[in-house]
Amino acid sequence: MTKPIETNITSERIDYLRQQESLYEQAKPDLLRQYDGEFIAFEDGTVLDHDRNEQALLQRVYQQQGYRDLLIKQVLLHEPHFSVGGVFTGPQEN
Secondary structure (H helix, E strand, O other), rough: OOOOOOOOOHHHHHHHHHHHHHHHHHHHHHHHHOOOOOOOEEEEOOEEEEEEOHHHHHHHHHHHOOOOOOEEOOOOOOOOOOOOOOOOOOOOOO
């Protein structure tokens, strides 16, 4: 069963996910030692599950936890940076 995409994200959900992201950053040195390169389901400072395959992790977590807000993140030393080809966002030359 596919969960419908929500278009209304409440400020409470955003605050919750920001809090989880902050807890993740605090725990990151320990997480890197244990889960480097893996995807984790993270909540309140605890890793609920982990896997190298994101889809396998998502399937297990949603079967066990139901569809609810959890931080799902790949544990990496440096976060990837994305850019769009042809777009320059630096200082403008005159």
